[in-house]
Structures are given as C-alpha cells and as structure tokens.
Amino acid sequence: MNIIVCIKQVPDTTTKVRVGKDGKHIDPGGVKFIVNTYDDFAVEEAIRLKERFGGEVTVISMGPERVKEALRMCLAMGADKAIQLWDPAFEDSDPYTTALILSKAIQQLPYDIIFCGKQAIDRDTMSVPVYLAELLGLPQATLVVKLEVDPNARKFIAYRDIEGAKEVIEGLLPAVISTQWKLNEPRYPTLPNIMKAKKKELKELNAAALGLDSAQVGEKGSRVKVLSMELPPPRSKGKILKGDPREVCRELVRLLREEAKVI
Amino acid sequence: MKIDFFNTESLLSEEEILIRNTIRKFVDERVIPIIGDHFEKGTFPMDLIPDLAKLGVFGANLQGYECAGLNNVAYGLIMQELERGDSGLRSFVSVQSALVMYAIYTYGSQEQKEKWLPSMARGEKFGCFGLTEPDYGSNPAGMQARAVKDGKFYILNGTKRWITNGSIADVAIIWAKLNGQIRGFLVEKGTPGLTVLEMKKKLSLRASITSELILEDCRIPEENLLPKTEGLKSALSCLTQARYGIAWGAVGSAMACYEEALNYAKTRIQFDKPIASFQLIQEKLVFMLTEITKAQLMCLQLGRLKDKGEMDYTQVSMAKLNNVHMALEIAREARDILGANGISLEYSAIRHMNNLESVKTYEGTENMHKLILGQKITGIPAFN
Numbered sequence: 222m223n224i225i226v227c228i229k230q231v232p233d234t235t236t237k238v239r240v241g242k243d244g245k246h247i248d249p250g251g252v253k254f255i256v257n258t259y260d261d262f263a264v265e266e267a268i269r270l271k272e273r274f275g276g277e278v279t280v281i282s283m284g285p286e287r288v289k290e291a292l293r294m295c296l297a298m299g300a301d302k303a304i305q306l307w308d309p310a311f312e313d314s315d316p317y318t319t320a321l322i323l324s325k326a327i328q329q330l331p332y333d334i335i336f337c338g339k340q341a342i343d344r345d346t347m348s349v350p351v352y353l354a355e356l357l358g359l360p361q362a363t364l365v366v367k368l369e370v371d372p373n374a375r376k377f378i379a380y381r382d383i384e385g386a387k388e389v390i391e392g393l394l395p396a397v398i399s400t401q402w403k404l405n406e407p408r409y410p411t412l413p414n415i416m417k418a419k420k421k422e423l424k425e426l427n428a429a430a431l432g433l434d435s436a437q438v439g440e441k442g443s444r445v446k447v448l449s450m451e452l453p454p455p456r457s458k459g460k461i462l463k464g465d466p467r468e469v470c471r472e473l474v475r476l477l478r479e480e481a482k483v484i
Numbered sequence: 485m486k487i488d489f490f491n492t493e494s495l496l497s498e499e500e501i502l503i504r505n506t507i508r509k510f511v512d513e514r515v516i517p518i519i520g521d522h523f524e525k526g527t528f529p530m531d532l533i534p535d536l537a538k539l540g541v542f543g544a545n546l547q548g549y550e551c552a553g554l555n556n557v558a559y560g561l562i563m564q565e566l567e568r569g570d571s572g573l574r575s576f577v578s579v580q581s582a583l584v585m586y587a588i589y590t591y592g593s594q595e596q597k598e599k600w601l602p603s604m605a606r607g608e609k610f611g612c613f614g615l616t617e618p619d620y621g622s623n624p625a626g627m628q629a630r631a632v633k634d635g636k637f638y639i640l641n642g643t644k645r646w647i648t649n650g651s652i653a654d655v656a657i658i659w660a661k662l663n664g665q666i667r668g669f670l671v672e673k674g675t676p677g678l679t680v681l682e683m684k685k686k687l688s689l690r691a692s693i694t695s696e697l698i699l700e701d702c703r704i705p706e707e708n709l710l711p712k713t714e715g716l717k718s719a720l721s722c723l724t725q726a727r728y729g730i731a732w733g734a735v736g737s738a739m740a741c742y743e744e745a746l747n748y749a750k751t752r753i754q755f756d757k758p759i760a761s762f763q764l765i766q767e768k769l770v771f772m773l774t775e776i777t778k779a780q781l782m783c784l785q786l787g788r789l790k791d792k793g794e795m796d797y798t799q800v801s802m803a804k805l806n807n808v809h810m811a812l813e814i815a816r817e818a819r820d821i822l823g824a825n826g827i828s829l830e831y832s833a834i835r836h837m838n839n840l841e842s843v844k845t846y847e848g849t850e851n852m853h854k855l856i857l858g859q860k861i862t863g864i865p866a867f868n
C-alpha cells in the first residue's frame with residue numbers, strides 16, 4: 222500500500238506561549254516544537270498498515286526549515302520517505318490553502334490511503350483533513366478510533382465515537398482518515414531507527430514544484446485571516462469569606478447569584 | 485523541560501537531539517509517574533525493561549551483536565535522561581551495558597559474545613558485575629575470591645557484596661584471582677555452589693536490586709573464563725565505561741532537582757511573596773544552574789574525546805567526582821527549598837538526594853577519584 226501521512230509541527234504543550242510583536246503570531250523564540258499529538262496516531266496507524274500489508278509510508282509537512290526535525294522524528298518511527306513543502310509564499314496559509322498545498326503534493330504521488338491527525342493542537346480548527354478530502358475528491362472518515370482496511374477489496378471500515386453512540390462507516394479506498402487519540406498507542410522511535418532516519422529521503426518542494434502561484438497560497442489565497450491574537454486574561458484572585466458561618470453562607474449565596482450569576 | 489543555559493544543544497547533532505528527546509519522553513511518560521512508589525516499596529520497575537530494550541538502550545554504544553551502535557555522546561545523553569528519572573534505573577542500564585556487555589564485548593571469546601550480547605541487547609538476559617567484596621571495596625586488588633583450575637573446570641570460592649542486579653542476573657561476571665592474577669569469569673545463574681541473597685534495609689537506590697553473591701566450590705566450565713582479561717586493569721577498564729555514564733547521569737539528577745526547586749520556589753508563597761523572590765533562595769537557584777551548566781559542558785567534551793579515542797580515565801574520574809558531588813549538593817539544596825514537602829516522595833528531591841549517596845560511593849568513592857587525580861598531577865600515588 223502507498224500510505225501518506227500529513228503532519229504538522231506545533232509548539233509543545235508545556236511551552237509557555239507568548240504573542241509576537243505584530244499581535245498576529247505566536248513568538249517562536251524559546252518555543253520547543255513537537256509533532257502534533259494527534260498526528261502521532263496517524264503515523265503509527267500508517268506504519269502498522271505497512272507492517273501488515275507491505276508498501277511505503279510517506280510523511281508530508283508544510284512548514285519552514287524547522288519542520289524537518291518533525292519529519293525526521295516520523296522517519297525514525299518507521300516512515301520511509303518525507304517531503305517538506307515550503308516557500309516564502311506559503312507564510313500565513315489558512316486551513317484551506319494548507320490543504321490545497323498538501324493536495325498538490327499528494328497528487329504527484331501514488332496513494333491508497335491518506336492519514337491526518339484529527340486536529341492540530343495549536344490552532345484547533347479540525348478542518349485541514351476535511352478540505353483535503355474535498356480537494357482530492359476522496360471519501361473521508363474523521364475522528365476515527367478504530368480502523369479496518371481491506372486493500373484487496375479496496376475498502377475501509379472506520380469506527381467513530383459520536384455523542385452517546387458508536388458509528389461504523391464503510392467507504393472506498395483511497396480515502397482520507399483523520400485520527401482520534403484512542404486509535405492506537407504510538408511507538409517510541411528506536412535508537413537504531415533514529416540513526417537510520419538520516420539516510421532516508423527528505424525531499425523539499427516549493428510553490429513552483431507544486432504548480433502553485435503565489436496568489437493561490439499564503440495570506441493571499443486564504444479565506445480566513447488572523448486579525449489579532451492575545452493571551453487569555455490572567456485569572457482574577459479568589460475571594461475568601463470570613464466570619465460567622467451563617468452569615469458567610471448567606472453572603473456566598475448572594476455572591477453566587479448576583480456577582481457570579483451561576484445560580 | 486530544557487535546562488541548557490549555554491545552548492549546548494547547538495553542539496549536538498540532529499540524531500543526538502532526537503535520541504535524547506526520545507528517552508526524555510519515555511522517562512517523563514513511563515518512569516517519573518511510577519518511580520516514587522517503587523522507591524518506597526524497594527522494588528525495581530521490571531516492567532519497563534522490555535520497552536527499554538525495544539528502544540535499544542542496552543549496550544547502545546557497542547557495535548554489532550544487535551546493539552544500536554550509537555556514539556558516546558548519544559549514549560551519555562541516554563544516561564542523563566534515565567537518571568533524571570531515577571539513579572536506580574540508570575544503574576540497571578549501566579550495569580547491563582557498561583559493565584557486563586562491555587566486559588564480554590572487550591574480553592570475551594567469539595562464542596561468549598554470540599551467546600550473550602544479542603540476548604542482552606534484546607533485554608532477554610541480564611548480567612551483574614561482581615568485583616566488590618565485604619572486606620575489599622576501594623582496594624579491590626586485595627580481593628579474596630579465588631579460582632582454581634580442575635581439569636576442564638574452574639572452581640570458584642569467595643563472596644561478592646553490593647552487587648547491583650545480582651538477584652535477577654542470568655550471568656554474573658565474577659572477578660577472582662587465578663594463580664595470583666585477577667581474571668573475569670562468567671558464572672551462570674543456578675550453578676551449584678552459587679548463592680544469591682538480596683540485600684535489604686537500603687535507604688538509597690531503593691528502586692534497584694542489590695545482592696550478595698556467595699561462591700562455595702562453584703564449578704564452572706573452562707570456556708567461561710573471559711579469555712582476554714589480564715589483571716585488575718581489565719576490571720577497571722569496565723569501571724571507566726560505567727563512570728563515564730555516571731558523569732552524565734548525575735547531570736540528569738541535578739536537572740530534575742533544579743527544575744523541581746525552581747518551580748516550587750516560584751509558586752510557594754511565604755510572607756506574601758513567592759519564596760523565589762528572596763535573595764537567599766535565588767542564590768541557591770543560581771548556584772544550581774551554574775553547576776549544572778559547567779557539568780553539561782564537561783560531559784559533552786568528555787564524550788567528544790571518547791568518540792575520538794582520546795579520553796583518559798583520569799578525565800572520567802574528574803567528571804564523575806565533580807558531577808556527582810555537584811548533583812548531591814543540588815539535591816540537598818532542592819530538598820531544603822521544598823521545606824517539609826522536600827522530605828516527601830511526592831516530590832523527587834529526597835529520592836535523588838538519597839540515591840546520589842550511593843552514586844557517590846560506588847564506581848570509585850569521591851575520595852578514590854581525588855587520589856587518582858592527585859596521582860595524575862603530582863606523579864605520587866597516595867593510596868596507602
């Protein structure tokens with residue numbers, strides 16, 4: 222099987238995020254970047270399919286030089302090839318243009334199945350996999366917690382947890398699958414595989430190589446623009462009521478009703 | 485988690501960073517949540533071993549025999565991260581890799597290497613290293629253990645004490661005198677005449693198994709002699725490997741303690757302010773970070789020298805001596821900053837502090853490393 226995984230490099234969850242000077246981006250200084258948590262499940266599922274049915278896993282990421290580190294991590298986990306998509310024109314791409322850029326790269330490759338994490342933990346839009354399936358004209362299953370693939374019948378069965386129920390859907394391959402955290406337990410890369418990762422192919426493609434012109438991508442091509450970004454206000458201090466328990470209770474109820482407006 | 489004041493990361497290769505990050509993640513996810521309980525119960529977290537083996541940490545800096553074949557800096561970074569979890573876990577890996585596998589790799593016959601190294605790398609077989617005796621610790625040259633040739637066998641007699649992993653080892657490397665010369669012998673588990681007792685009542689390195697090995701007319705086949713061992717220097721060369729890993733490991737302990745102390749100081753309020761706002765506390769934190777930074781640079785250069793084949797054992801002595809000393813100081817200061825919480829296993833400072841007391845003693849006590857360096861710089865041995 223030819224398996225493609227789209228991954229994003231995002232700030233580590235333990236990083237203290239600061240807003241950059243322009244008020245529209247996070248300040249990358251001092252930020253530790255990791256492979257998006259949900260993409261780990263996508264990479265793991267892809268490698269398991271390859272181990273089962275044979276074939277090749279290609280990981281793709283759109284992003285600047287630093288995303289190579291994330292791609293190498295996926296190669297170390299067991300992916301075979303990596304492609305970095307970058308061009309200064311890609312800067313500030315929204316989910317739609319990101320999916321467009323990914324789709325152009327994928328159209329140059331043979332593929333039977335495409336995996337994405339269900340969402341990136343930085344922007345949380347959950348939309349790239351959906352756009353991607355649309356742009357490629359493929360069936361899709363999102364937030365998948367269990368997956369069965371039959372490469373001969375060219376079919377998949379995907380299990381989804383929906384509000385109060387489980388949903389089972391069947392579809393034809395090729396398809397786009399977005400992965401939810403219950404799907405599997407991502408492996409740690411082994412030390413020998415980390416050493417081998419450096420020798421694996423890591424290709425770079427720019428806008429021209431993808432047949433995209435700069436008006437289609439980046440901020441220009443985007444449907445959604447970030448106007449401003451700010452940190453949530455710091456939590457205000459709590460209140461401690463002191464005195465006679467009965468009066469404190471009365472005061473508490475009054476505050477809950479009138480100030481906090483929760484009862 | 486990034487304590488790297490002098491940006492030493494810029495001196496690491498991409499692979500070295502990935503390797504460190506992988507072990508770091510493993511330790512954060514798998515070791516730190518459970519290790520306090522093991523320490524309290526006095527048990528080793530054996531269920532981590534298959535996964536550590538799968539990662540490839542055993543004998544990671546050896547070539548061939550299913551070992552990962554990493555350079556020594558990457559190996560050092562693994563030790564640092566493991567000991568950031570717990571010195572007991574790092575000790576397990578040190579014994580298996582630097583003492584046992586290294587000894588077989590360097591002094592073993594081809595058959596011995598093929599028999600033991602791949603299964604040890606896979607974490608199916610474990611070894612221990614029996615040098616210390618009840619009456620001979622810092623002075624192993626005086627050891628009492630004896631081997632005598634008897635036809636196609638050797639007969640071993642003696643007692644080895646304070647042997648890490650003794651009770652779970654499939655094979656013990658026993659150092660004993662054969663015709664007056666110290667040699668290494670492979671004694672397999674279950675050999676008649678070998679008794680292994682687990683040592684209890686330890687208040688340090690509790691998440692690690694320590695044992696006493698008693699050999700009474702223990703008869704082993706002649707092919708179990710490590711043929712290339714010749715004298716105490718063979719045993720000491722293994723210690724150099726393990727001490728190298730300890731120099732890195734101590735930095736990991738210190739990093740864990742510093743990080744915990746810093747976070748605590750920033751959030752613990754006394755006199756209406758975080759305690760981090762008091763000069764006396766800041767002085768301690770600055771001391772910790774400065775010592776860690778110096779030790780990081782020392783380790784890295786030591787590793788680069790080792791990779792070039794230019795490392796001298798006295799340099800390892802200096803790094804082991806300095807880094808364990810500073811880590812112990814830092815652990816004590818961290819414990820102090822945490823106040824009463826500092827004595828609880830809910831936090832890690834006291835666990836690291838107690839562990840480091842063992843690390844200070846084993847693999848050459850602090851004093852012995854001072855004497856080694858004293859001899860190196862004056863040319864005068866002051867051991868006796």
Ligand SMILES: Cc1cc2nc3c(=O)[nH]c(=O)nc-3n(C[C@H](O)[C@H](O)[C@H](O)COP(=O)(O)OP(=O)(O)OC[C@H]3O[C@@H](n4cnc5c(N)ncnc54)[C@H](O)[C@@H]3O)c2cc1C
Pocket residue numbers: 579613614615616618619620621622623645646647648649688689694842845846847848849850851852855866867868
């Ligand atoms: C948890 C743990 C695990 C261990 N694991 C192993 C293992 O796997 N294999 C193994 O072989 N051993 C192991 N050891 C043993 C360890 O290596 C010895 O304890 C160490 O070498 C010190 O020996 P000793 O305890 O006999 O102390 P001693 O040699 O009796 O030393 C006592 C004190 O005297 C000092 N001293 C001794 N001689 C001099 C001198 N000439 N000048 C100045 N000061 C001196 C020492 O520095 C020390 O402070 C382990 C020890 C511990 C605690």
